Amino acid sequence: MPSNVLSTLTSTPLFAVGLTLAAYLLGSLLFKRLRNPSWLPAILIAALLLAAALVAIGLPYATYYQGATWLTILLGPATVALGMPLYQQLPRIRELWQPLALCLPIAAALAACYALGIAWVMGASPAILASLAAKSVTAPIAIGITEQLGGNIALLMGALLVTGVVTIPLVSVVARLLTITDERLIGFALGLNGHAIGTVRAFEISPTAGAFASLGMSLTGIFTALLLPLAWRLISPGG
Structure with a gap:
């Protein structure tokens, strides 16, 4: 694409936003055409389509990200809106609050530590480790x-x-191997480990699984935000 045309298109955020939405809609359509494979979620298809489009038109990622930044602002309200299914499932959440409270710190800590451990063994730099800690x-x-x-x-x-x-x-494979059929546990595991993407999958299973995924995602975020920066300062060089 000629540079002057590209410069004109990217002068406002509308091009980046439209490109993002088009990739998502097309990814969702292809996901349904492929009969909803769990190993290839719609968001991954959309990400690959978007990456291919950026390469094809020669748009630098930094320029695209600058135009699409305001979409990330919507992530906050969208996360807060998950409080509604949590409220609707509050009686069921109360039934399991003790085991959930017990496993959350362990699971959230492991979610950060295993990635950091693998990256550290492979010789990753502190900057890369810092980028993976909250994944x-x-x-x-x-x-x-x-x-x-x-x-x-x-x-x-x-x-x-x-x-x-x-x-x-x-999560699907482990649930089958351990014969776990409780949608609350499956949803909680999806949200705790897979954040928003896992939560979307949980809502496809059932509203109950989605509510528990929202709970797992929210509590993991709070736990990690409170403790990870402190732990990082204690263990990082010069911390």
């Missing part, structure tokens, strides 16, 4: 945490996508 937290909270740690937001967003996509089939 199991929903994006609005993860971005804030990563900025505090000095990580790279673009790398974080990639890690968030991979984490969410991988979580969906893994």
Whole structure:
């Protein structure tokens, strides 16, 4: 695409926003045409289509991100809106509050530690480690945490996508192996490990699974936001 045309199109956020929405709608359509494969969620298809479009038209990611930034602002209200299904499922949540409260700190800590451990063994730099630390937290909270740690937001967003996509089939496989059929537990695991992407999958299972996924995602975000920056300062060089 000629540079003058591209410059004109990207002079306002509308082009980046329209490109994003078009990729998402087309990804959702292809996802349905492929009969909803759990290993290939619509958001991954949309991300691949968007990446291909950016390469095809020669639009730098930094320019695209600047135009689409305001879409990330909507992530906060969207996350807060998940409080409604939580309220609707409050009686069921109360039934399991003790085991959920017990497993949450362990699971949330492991979600951060295993990725950091693998990256550290592979010789990743502190900047990369800081970018991966919050990869199991929903994006609005993860971005804030990563900025505090000095990580790279673009790398974080990639890690968030991979984490969410991988979580969906893994939770399904583990649930079958352990013969877990309780939608509350499956939903909680999806939200805790797969943040918003896992939560979307949980709502496809049932409203109950979606509510518990929202709970897992929200509590993981709060727990991680409170403790991860403190733990990072204690263990990082010069901290």
